[in-house]
Amino acid sequence: MICLAIERGVAPEQLAKALAVDISSVRRKIGLLDGICPEAIDLLKDRQFSPELSRALRKMKPMRQVECVELMNSVNNLSVPYAEALLVATPENQLIAGRKPAKLAGLSAEQMSLMEREMGNLQVQYKLVEQTYGQDVLNLVIAKGFLSKLMENEAVRRFISKYQPDLVAEFEAIIATLALDQPHVSERVQASSK
Known part of the structure; x- marks a missing residue:
């Protein structure tokens, strides 16, 4: 404005x-937005953030700016320390020439390199989870409905109780689930996706 x-x-x-x-x-x-690419500005347009966030983003090339802003938006963390951590973890080839970020105190070059690789891996894994989340939730809802109908049938319930009694408690836990973020379900969903 x-x-x-x-x-x-x-x-x-x-x-x-x-x-x-x-x-x-x-x-x-x-x-505030000088040096920030239009795509990153568009991602930030409805968000409140510190002017220091722009300072960190300006040191990155446009594609990396967009990548970092998408990551910050997806985890709902537009804090300056998080932006600076992303900046430090940014490979040199994705930084604007001559704008190398300061190293974090107490980290060797090898540790920085490892942190850059790990950050890259985490971003790839996060995008994969983000892409499959909707399908995973849909599968859970379908499975919950199916198990609910299955366990309502007394003959099936008796059979499972007799031959696979440990499954009864698991099925009931899934049926009782109200949301995917409940601990007993999210742990099972993560375990089954491995």
Whole structure:
């Protein structure tokens, strides 16, 4: 809104006075998105974040900016420490030339390299889980309905109780599930996907 007002001819000093803020704050907000690619800006447009987040993103190439903003949005964490951790874990070839991030204190080059690889692996795994989550929930709902109908049949219930008694408790736990985030179900879903 500040940029739009300035584009329409309102002086930054007038804005600062109207908003009851320091002029330096208005000037910082004017340049908040300078150096951020349009795709990343679009992902951030409805979110509140610290101006320091932009500082970290500016040091990355556009594709990495988008990747990091998507990751931050998906875990609902737009904090500066998280952005800086992503920056430090960013491979050099995805950074703007000459803008190498400071190393974290106490980490060797080997540990940094390992952290970069692990961050890359985590991002790939997270995207895979994100892609299959809807299908997994649908499968759980279908399985829950099927098991519910199955266990309502007394003959089937007696048979399972006689020959596979441990399954009765498992089936009942699944049937009693209200959401995928309940511990006993999410652990089973994760175990079955391995």
